[in-house]
Amino acid sequence: MTLLEDVVEETRRERRIAVLATERLILRAPRHEDVKALAALVNDRSIAVNTARVPHPYDEGDAKQFIDAVNKRDREACFVITLDGALIGGCGIVPREDGGEIGYWLGVPYWGHGFATEAARAAIDHAFGSLGYETLHSSARVSNPASRRVLEKCGFQWTGVRLARIRAIYSAAPTDCFRLDRGLWASLKAWGRVKHTA
Numbered sequence: 163m164t165l166l167e168d169v170v171e172e173t174r175r176e177r178r179i180a181v182l183a184t185e186r187l188i189l190r191a192p193r194h195e196d197v198k199a200l201a202a203l204v205n206d207r208s209i210a211v212n213t214a215r216v217p218h219p220y221d222e223g224d225a226k227q228f229i230d231a232v233n234k235r236d237r238e239a240c241f242v243i244t245l246d247g248a249l250i251g252g253c254g255i256v257p258r259e260d261g262g263e264i265g266y267w268l269g270v271p272y273w274g275h276g277f278a279t280e281a282a283r284a285a286i287d288h289a290f291g292s293l294g295y296e297t298l299h300s301s302a303r304v305s306n307p308a309s310r311r312v313l314e315k316c317g318f319q320w321t322g323v324r325l326a327r328i329r330a331i332y333s334a335a336p337t338d339c340f341r342l343d344r345g346l347w348a349s350l351k352a353w354g355r356v357k358h359t360a
Contacts, residue, residue, distance in 0.1 A: 179233050180292060182241065182284040187277060189241035189253060189284055192229045196242055199249040200225040203269035210330035212306045213267055218330040237262065237293050243281045245272070253281045255289045261297030262289050266312070278312045283356060286316060290344045297344070301326060301337040310338055317350045318342045 179191035192200065201222045204210070210218035217224060232240035232254070240254035243266075251268035264285055268278050289295045300318060302309035303326075314320075318340035325334040350356045 179239055179241070180288060182288055184280045184284050186245060187250075187280055187284070188244045189281055190244065191233055192240065192242045192252070194226070194229060196249055197222050197225045197229065200228070200242070200252075203249065203251070204267070206270055207330065208270060209267050211328060212303055212309065213265070213328075213330070214301075214326055215329055216267070237295070239285070239288060239293060241281075241285065243268070243277065245277070250277060251281065253285050255285055255293060255295070255298070258299065261299055262293065262295040263299045264289065265300065266309075273308070278309070279315050282312055282316050286342070286347060290347055295344070298342045300340045300342075302340070303328070304336045304338055310340075313340045315356075316342065317346055317356060319346070 181191075182189040201220060201224065204216060204225070205218070205220040207218050210216045210220065232238070235257060237257045238255065240256075241252065242249050243251040243253055249269075250272045251266065253264070253266040255262045255264050257263075264282065266278050266282050266285070286298060289298055298318075300313055301324075302313060304323065319342065321339045321341050323336050323338055326337040327333075328335050347356070
């Protein structure tokens with residue numbers, strides 16, 4: 163591919179992915195100008211060990227490879243999370259046989275401020291709305307209670323524990339598995355148990 167073809171393809175993919183706005187955040191498609199910021203944030207072992215697919219160490223080559231690979235499949239939506247224009251994390255939905263799978267991460271300086279929950283709720287709205295999913299799945303390492311709390315605050319129901327391969331540790335680790343159906347999400351929103359996104 164030529165440089166012009168790369169730019170055209172990236173622009174086409176970015177237009178296909180919605181921009182989601184919340185009270186404090188903007189979720190948008192990752193761009194090649196995000197490579198340095200993405201690599202700087204993700205190259206933290208405490209992030210990598212809590213995700214299934216992120217390698218450690220993580221460099222600009224990994225960030226570029228990620229950006230080139232995402233948002234190519236039908237019903238896939240990968241976003242970077244921005245706060246006042248600065249990249250602070252990532253969130254996305256990928257299709258699987260039994261629904262969609264949602265995942266998220268934040269740079270360590272942004273932990274503990276409710277940003278993961280806010281971004282996840284926007285992505286869930288998008289998944290059940292525009293993407294047409296009926297069921298979403300997610301998981302969190304049993305050693306990561308903060309991520310489990312995000313899922314619970316979003317209405318996900320615990321379904322059990324399984325071993326999941328964690329790329330950064332070259333091994334498997336126990337993870338709590340969760341599920342959320344469209345009907346439960348709609349009920350929680352109707353009863354004000356989860357906030358509506360903008």
